[in-house]
Amino acid sequence: MPPTSPLVSPPDDESLNAACEALGRGELVAMPTETVYGLAANAWDENAVAKIFAAKGRPRGNPLIVHIASMDQLDRAASLPLEPAIQHQVDALADLWPGPLTLVLPAGKRIPSIVTAGKPTVAVRIPSHPVAQAILTRCPFPIAAPSANRSKYVSPTSAAHCQSGLGEHLAMIIDGGNCNLGVESTIVSLEVTGPRLLRPGNVSAEDLASRLKVSVFDLVSCTSERQADDKPMLAPGMMREHYSPTTPLFMIGNDVDNIPQRSKTGRIAFRKLSDDEANRYAVVETLSQDGNLDEVSRGLFAAIRQLDNEGLDRIIIDICEPIGLGRAIMDRIQRAAAGHNAKPPNERTT
Structure with a gap:
């Protein structure tokens, strides 16, 4: 044993x-x-x-x-x-090797x-x-x-x-x-017919496309696939639901205004919140003071784990533009939130 x-x-x-x-x-x-x-x-x-x-x-x-x-x-x-x-x-x-790049080969x-x-x-x-x-x-x-x-x-x-x-x-x-x-490595399938980005990561699609002399659109055409979890995967990290905490995780949306002050809701913020905004939440994890995506990426999974251990009813997480490293961050967030609605439920009390 x-x-x-x-x-x-x-x-x-x-x-x-x-x-x-x-x-x-x-x-x-x-x-x-x-x-x-x-x-x-x-x-x-x-x-x-x-x-x-x-x-x-x-x-x-x-x-x-x-x-x-x-x-x-x-x-x-x-x-x-x-x-x-x-x-x-x-x-x-x-x-790009050694580094956060995975190549799919024969x-x-x-x-x-x-x-x-x-x-x-x-x-x-x-x-x-x-x-x-x-x-x-x-x-x-x-x-x-x-x-x-x-x-x-x-x-x-x-x-x-x-x-x-x-x-x-x-x-x-x-x-x-x-x-x-x-966040996990970028995965690219190298094929006779051309490369395909299977999972975004720290090596950006834009950088890869430039090196491989292909368009970003052609390179990422496969990336948005959300494969059924019971089907064979093209590559690791392509399950529809992945990176998920036990606590329900929601991407931030307009309904955030309806969260009661100090409710059992946590927030993962990509930049420093105002005091008024921070006071809406039981706990706030701030990944960057100014939205630096390298800092966001570095602390993302640790912050999700930390809030998952806080006994919260829900976690709300910021989003970013899916360009460059933001593509990898949003891929992880979308898969982590896949088992829940895209936005938190309206909690306005009457």
Whole structure:
């Protein structure tokens, strides 16, 4: 049986070596990346990968991202050589690696079908976080690592989030501090017919379109799909309802004016509220003083988790223009709110 309280360890050599040994034995380890914390397993070990799905309660039709340390390890995950049209797209994006970018490529023969949800393609990423890099360079295998949380719940951005959510399933948690970016990687499918943005992230659609010499419209035509949760996913993060707190979450709307003062309502604000506005809420989490979307992204999931633990009746969250990083932020918010109405109910008392 795995320990009920996993060892939360600093990212020193002893702990990093122990993490790699645990992964080699088929155990699960939580590791930091620049986006969110990942639930890591040996991607070549079908039984180890099955533990990811069991721990998360994740549908088998939702594929995983495979992490490697460098482009030199691409053959650990993808089938090489790539078609010339696909290789040209990889070359156009190569300087974005290491970083928060995942590429969907033809799967290599050593990647078991449980990783790819039975598809002939695999999602591959080279993270830039130094702790993730240290683990990947030590391991003689690639690492499959979705976010280290229960399926559909809010992604973890700290070691404490991992321990509270999945601690009983983990051999170790490597504590690399709070994640710097805060939302999951951008996912792009590279195909002979052209690239498709499957999930927005910190690498913007506008940047990708410029590098790939395609229009933003053509690139993002697939992104707005909200796949039924019981159907095989094109990529991770495409479930209609995802990143969801237990407390009902609503995007801000006009009905916010009808919330009674100090009701059991929380607010996640993207900029500092006036005193009058803040006093409408039992608790306010302010992600940025002036609406800086890098700050909003970094603190988004932690704020949702914090308010979900406050015993509130509802959470109201700000919105932003879905351009650049705002596209990724709004994607996460819309999926987090998918199980509820778009706006909070009218609560005016009579």
